[in-house]
Amino acid sequence: MKVLISNQQYNLLKRTVNESDVHKNITALEKYWRRELKKGNEIRFDKDELSDWGIEKRSDRTYTQLKFQMLVGDEEFAKKTIKSLLNKTFSTRDFNDRIVGGFDFEWIINQMNYQDFDFFLYGQTLPGGSVSLMNGRHLSLEEALEDEDIGYEIQQEVNDVVQDCMNEIILPITGYEVDVPVVYISEG
Numbered sequence: 001m002k003v004l005i006s007n008q009q010y011n012l013l014k015r016t017v018n019e020s021d022v023h024k025n026i027t028a029l030e031k032y033w034r035r036e037l038k039k040g041n042e043i044r045f046d047k048d049e050l051s052d053w054g055i056e057k058r059s060d061r062t063y064t065q066l067k068f069q070m071l072v073g074d075e076e077f078a079k080k081t082i083k084s085l086l087n088k089t090f091s092t093r094d095f096n097d098r099i100v101g102g103f104d105f106e107w108i109i110n111q112m113n114y115q116d117f118d119f120f121l122y123g124q125t126l127p128g129g130s131v132s133l134m135n136g137r138h139l140s141l142e143e144a145l146e147d148e149d150i151g152y153e154i155q156q157e158v159n160d161v162v163q164d165c166m167n168e169i170i171l172p173i174t175g176y177e178v179d180v181p182v183v184y185i186s187e188g
Contacts, residue, residue: 025054030067037071044172069175075114078174082112082119089126090165099164105129105141107162107183119176121166124184125158141185159183 033043045068050061069078090107092100109123129141131154139147144154163180171177 022054022057022060026060026064026067029053029055029064030071033068033071043068043072045175046172065175072174075117075176078119078170078176079112079114081174082109082121082170082178085109085166085169086112090162092161092165095165095168099168100161101157102132102134103129103158103161104131105158109162109166109180119170119178121163121178121180122182123162123180125186127186129185131157142187145185155185158185 036043045065047061047065050056050064055061055064069075073080087108087110090109092103092105106126106129107123108126109121111122113120113122125141130138131141131144132138133144133150141154141158145151147154159180159182162183163178166180167177
């Protein structure tokens, strides 16, 4: 006996099986994290590795990230972790070129706000930073900021670079991403 089903029924069945597999994979990843914690090992959240576990959809990735956050201690753990980074010196030289581009500077984060389930970090660059522009010009951050044509863009890019770098540090440990609205560029 042959059973015929429509394409719509087939696609629904396929999607249901795939979603079931994804939830099994999320559960397996959570069990793996729990075993590692039980052994006294540190666990890390890596968005790129979620694909290796068959976790592709944005909603599944977010759900998995929330699971990780809860396992490590949720926002209280993240607050403690971020507070331990306040007033420490960071450098673009310690991060991959794909993140920092033509920027070379040091910074500190001196303030953290937790609001509406988001972490906001504020800081400042230390004197002596520079940027190499696409046209070959090399400027101090202060000179670049004062340039009428590129000043605003430089400020935005400094904020973005610091945000990306801080997320490289904070996200794998806490499962939280941070926003960096402003990093003041120091003079001199």
